[in-house]
Amino acid sequence: MFSRFKFITARVYLGFTLLLFMVPIVTSVTGQDFYLDLLTRVLILAIAALSLNLMVGFSGMISLGHAAFIGIGAYCVGIPAYYDIHNGFVHLGLAMVCSAVFALITGAICLRTRGLYFIMITLAFAQMLYFTFVSLDEYGADDGLVIYKRSEFAGLLNIENATTLYYTVLAVLLIFFVLLHRLVQARYGRVIIGSKHNEQRMQALGYNTYKYKLVCYVISGTMAGVAGFFLGNFTNYISPEMMDWTHSSELLFMIVIGGTGGVFSPIIGAAVFLLLEEFLSGITIFWHLIFGLILIAMVLFGKGGVHGLLLRWDEKVTNGAGQ
Amino acid sequence: MDWHLLISQMLNGLQLGLLLFLLAAGLTLILGIMDFINLSHGSFYMIGAFFCASLMAITESLIFSIVFAVIGVFAVGALVERFIVRRLYKNDHLDHVLVTFGLILVFDTLAHMIWGSAGRVIPLSDALNGQIEFGGFVIPAYRLLIIVAGLTVAVGLYFLVTRSRLGMLIRAGASNRSMVSALGVNIDRLYLVIFAIGAALAGFAGMLIAPITEASIGMGNEIIIVAFVVVIVGGLGSIKGAFYSAILIGFIDTLGRSYLDDLLKLFISNQSAETAAPALSAMMIYLLMAVVLAFKPQGLFPPGGLNK
Numbered sequence: 001m002f003s004r005f006k007f008i009t010a011r012v013y014l015g016f017t018l019l020l021f022m023v024p025i026v027t028s029v030t031g032q033d034f035y036l037d038l039l040t041r042v043l044i045l046a047i048a049a050l051s052l053n054l055m056v057g058f059s060g061m062i063s064l065g066h067a068a069f070i071g072i073g074a075y076c077v078g079i080p081a082y083y084d085i086h087n088g089f090v091h092l093g094l095a096m097v098c099s100a101v102f103a104l105i106t107g108a109i110c111l112r113t114r115g116l117y118f119i120m121i122t123l124a125f126a127q128m129l130y131f132t133f134v135s136l137d138e139y140g141a142d143d144g145l146v147i148y149k150r151s152e153f154a155g156l157l158n159i160e161n162a163t164t165l166y167y168t169v170l171a172v173l174l175i176f177f178v179l180l181h182r183l184v185q186a187r188y189g190r191v192i193i194g195s196k197h198n199e200q201r202m203q204a205l206g207y208n209t210y211k212y213k214l215v216c217y218v219i220s221g222t223m224a225g226v227a228g229f230f231l232g233n234f235t236n237y238i239s240p241e242m243m244d245w246t247h248s249s250e251l252l253f254m255i256v257i258g259g260t261g262g263v264f265s266p267i268i269g270a271a272v273f274l275l276l277e278e279f280l281s282g283i284t285i286f287w288h289l290i291f292g293l294i295l296i297a298m299v300l301f302g303k304g305g306v307h308g309l310l311l312r313w314d315e316k317v318t319n320g321a322g323q
Numbered sequence: 324m325d326w327h328l329l330i331s332q333m334l335n336g337l338q339l340g341l342l343l344f345l346l347a348a349g350l351t352l353i354l355g356i357m358d359f360i361n362l363s364h365g366s367f368y369m370i371g372a373f374f375c376a377s378l379m380a381i382t383e384s385l386i387f388s389i390v391f392a393v394i395g396v397f398a399v400g401a402l403v404e405r406f407i408v409r410r411l412y413k414n415d416h417l418d419h420v421l422v423t424f425g426l427i428l429v430f431d432t433l434a435h436m437i438w439g440s441a442g443r444v445i446p447l448s449d450a451l452n453g454q455i456e457f458g459g460f461v462i463p464a465y466r467l468l469i470i471v472a473g474l475t476v477a478v479g480l481y482f483l484v485t486r487s488r489l490g491m492l493i494r495a496g497a498s499n500r501s502m503v504s505a506l507g508v509n510i511d512r513l514y515l516v517i518f519a520i521g522a523a524l525a526g527f528a529g530m531l532i533a534p535i536t537e538a539s540i541g542m543g544n545e546i547i548i549v550a551f552v553v554v555i556v557g558g559l560g561s562i563k564g565a566f567y568s569a570i571l572i573g574f575i576d577t578l579g580r581s582y583l584d585d586l587l588k589l590f591i592s593n594q595s596a597e598t599a600a601p602a603l604s605a606m607m608i609y610l611l612m613a614v615v616l617a618f619k620p621q622g623l624f625p626p627g628g629l630n631k
């Protein structure tokens with residue numbers, strides 16, 4: 001299996017992963033705690049982007065409501081914590097079950113539609129959830145809830161410690177990456193990729209594409225729920241604003257920057273997006289202008305994102321070697 | 324039951340419905356004819372409000388300000404179509420969503436740079452600030468003006484779409500896009516005009532609401548989502564559908580917020596009604612859209628001749 005590392009793309013991704021492992025070491029030596037926080041956020045949103053790309057990149061379902069799952073995951077930390085339940089296994093279990101159930105119910109309805117209508121109906125469900133939490137006065141409504149204590153894992157894991165949290169998120173991210181990588185290679189993955197390109201043909205071959213896509217939607221939503229679980233713990237604060245549709249668009253941006261063609265690329269996309277945001281916001285208060293223009297330019301001219309760029313580079317090298 | 328409250332809530336619903344219609348009219352044409360998802364349509368709503376506020380500060384004439392601000396937003400819309408949107412018609416919906424989201428960031432920041440972060444008030448003359456008595460009911464004069472202006476534009480659009488050559492092309496475009504271009508119509512110019520008219524209508528809506536809410540950054544980003552609901556419920560590319568569904572959604576939203584808790588109290592306990600009503604009333608329009616999409620995906624009033 002190591003033969004694939006002769007490709008530049010695979011080497012870059014491997015190198016990037018090794019860099020991610022080094023981050024806490026570097027930040028603790030240099031005392032730059034701020035960057036550890038920033039990269040923890042990168043990893044958490046990378047989980048969400050990775051899960052969204054299973055739908056967008058591999059199954060062709062463009063969702064504008066993915067932030068809803070992040071919100072569900074976060075509230076599954078916040079609401080139990082509000083009742084003094086700090087057991088992390090309960091939080092994580094709830095986050096996964098609730099986001100999976102929400103995905104199953106809404107997905108079953110959303111998947112009756114396609115194209116533009118799918119985009120709008122996923123948005124509609126996210127908005128419904130957003131307004132539900134806005135009107136829950138008990139849980140802070142618009143203002144949200146402060147989480148005073150992070151999830152406790154019975155002494156096994158202390159995520160109050162920033163480095164531990166970082167490595168925990170990184171581990172989960174890599175596990176999800178490997179799972180999705182295997183999933184896309186497996187027969188199941190081939191079916192959803194096939195139905196992205198030609199759904200009728202897959203149906204003619206006897207596959208119930210609706211069921212395959214629904215499973216894809218549920219897997220993706222559950223993974224995003226886990227991202228929400230970490231985000232709630234990381235920020236120590238939850239609010240309905242986490243589910244705002246603008247955050248769903250930001251996730252779409254991350255995967256497009258990384259390139260929708262690869263399993264790993266959304267991780268790069270999340271890093272580029274958040275680091276660019278951090279860098280630009282340090283320069284001027286009007287950084288959204290530059291950011292917006294860069295994003296527009298990336299869509300107009302950056303075909304295939306970082307992943308596409310690396311693949312083209314690989315192709316050039318391979319062709320060069322063959323001649 | 325308080326009849327004065329009911330009447331005033333119905334007028335509020337009508338007002339919201341008409342504003343939504345102004346936003347949705349352009350949006351539905353852009354979606355139905357160009358198959359383009361324009362999230363930044365709400366930015367034109369904001370730009371209209373700011374243009375009007377600035378002109379008002381110089382000229383102190385509301386009519387004059389509105390006329391020139393509408394022309395200004397039309398020009399901005401035309402520029403955006405010509406230099407950015409036109410490149411994207413052939414791309415997939417994902418690119419539309421991303422680029423127009425980028426445009427929202429750009430427009431919001433430009434507004435911040437030009438007009439500052441505080442927002443701008445549009446002062447009204449005493450006559451418009453007053454009230455009008457109408458068979459025992461007291462109605463704020465400016466709200467009446469919004470309703471009259473909204474209805475006038477709706478009627479004007481109706482004649483534009485049904486009676487003019489441009490309207491004929493628009494209707495033809497909405498029902499069969501490729502046939503229109505096959506017949507030798509200059510599609511580039513048609514798209515430019517439709518996009519700019521849509522932008523101007525959204526801008527006009529922003530100008531109408533600004534004296535009540537004031538012009539502020541990002542004011543279009545919430546209402547645009549509701550306008551999308553209007554478009555989907557009404558049927559893509561259908562001006563008539565956009566009108567009916569805008570009024571319907573304006574009423575559902577306004578009346579839901581004020582009467583849903585009373586209605587629920589008939590069926591469930593007072594306490595649970597008071598908890599459920601706010602959530603449910605905010606959700607209702609999205610529920611409506613989900614139901615329409617699940618059972619009648621082409622919308623309630625699809626444009627004629629669209630056999631999809």
